[in-house]
Amino acid sequence: MLGKLQYLTVTHLDIVYAINLLSQFVAAPRRTHMVAVERVLRFLKCTPGQGILLTAKGPMKLEAYCDADWAGCLDTRQSCTGYLIKVGGSPVSWKSKKQSMVARSSVDAEYRAMATTVSEVIWL
Template identity: 45%
Template sequence: MKDLGDLKYFLGIEVARGRSGIFLCQWKYVLDLLTETGLLDCRPVDTPIEQNHKLAEYPDQVSTDRARYQRLVGRLIYLSHTRPDVAYAVSVVSQFMHNPSEAHMDAVVRILRYLNTAPGKGLMFSKHNHLEVSGFTDADWAGCITDQRSTSGYFTFVGGNLVTWRSKKQKVVARSSAEAEYRGMAHGVCELLWLRNLLRDLGFKPKQAMKLHCDNKAAIDISQNPVQHDRTKHVEVDRHFIKEKLDVKLIDFPFVPTEE
């Protein structure tokens, strides 16, 4: 074995240490990607994907180079390890790997143009003198044009630092916005429980209930109401799972307004 000193670069991820904390980024990885695609001098855009986009598979779509598309999306998936701001956009374009069109390729190019605004953006880990575990969850209802499935997402904090995040299309069609939000909450609860167990194995057991913030009051009411009714029968397993964690005070659901 050989001591190489403090970690500075590993598998495309750059590590910088200072008094304020530890900073992770993939600056060189982004520049190499932009140089390879010829977009180093392109005009940047403010967002990685269009709001209310209509990306889907259409019968009359114009096909594009599938190998190139898969290679670019694969590199963007690896980049999202330190760039949570592109996680949703990358999860959308990765759904069309088997049959990409020119519109899908344009969406990938838009992500690259967005990266050109700040290629050195990354994650900052600072000391906040606590190890509280918390998270935020949200979902769009029937956001996918093709199959009307919803997309749920969450991100979690440990000690005030962002540690995990995910954006994923749900496996079943939700019949209401509350159901879509509730399924998203179930995914967030699973992630918080995993983090809690990991911290316990490391010797840092959380001393208070973990907070999972949600902007849907109906979903919060369902989680706290043990009475079954029409809005809950489609999420029966998730409802019992979440209620069990609420009863033992492992988790709490504070409401946060959508504007925040």
């Protein structure tokens, strides 16, 4: 079930974080995790037809947004990085991932998120 939901994250950015979080418990799932999966499925059922729209018109302007939470994971105290990159108003790259190191401050977490985003922009 979770693998199919991961496939949907290609076009549904609004479930990326939830699916990323649930994927951490695949080895030892509990009832609470299944309840969370059912909640995601109900959300998808209530929002049909919503997803990514790639337009051919408009200026080819590059926009990048990033954010991080400081020590957001209560188990490991790792921060989470997220970014979205748009070209011409359409999303072309996005990511939500735990940072590999524990940040000592919110500034450190935000700086790591920005560095990850800039690296992706340079690659694009």
